[in-house]
Amino acid sequence: MHRSDIRSAELSAEQTEAAGAALSHVRSYLGRHRDLAPVRVTVEDGEPELLELPREAVDLLATILAHMAAGRGVSVVPTNAELTTQQAADLLNVSRPFLIGLLKAGEIEYRTVGTHRRITASSLIAYMREDDRRRREAADELTRLGQDMGLI
Structure with a gap:
């Protein structure tokens, strides 16, 4: 698989229903x-064929199916994939200039290839997890303050 290979899938309503059943x-x-x-799967398209899948792949498949059944598009990105700044911004759902600000501030690791910045998916995921942790802590603190003030 190429280091920048990103696979996406969008489903029709019929496919969304099939994802839910699966x-x-x-x-x-x-x-x-x-x-x-490992999980053994029999594929019955003509002559039955037995496939053996790693358990982790089936766990990931369940996660993908859950998102698809909920009508959400899904992207699979290898952790070592190198993303352009636009791809990374799209995954974070922020503007490219905002992402570049995060890179310059040292919030997300990246490397430079010529004049272009490349971000590994693993660095982006690490930032997203840390950002989620900070948001949860801030929400918890606001809840505590509200309780202390008798507002909640």
């Missing part, structure tokens, strides 16, 4: 088989 089967299977053994 999700219920996958979750049911995973619930009954909690070990980390």
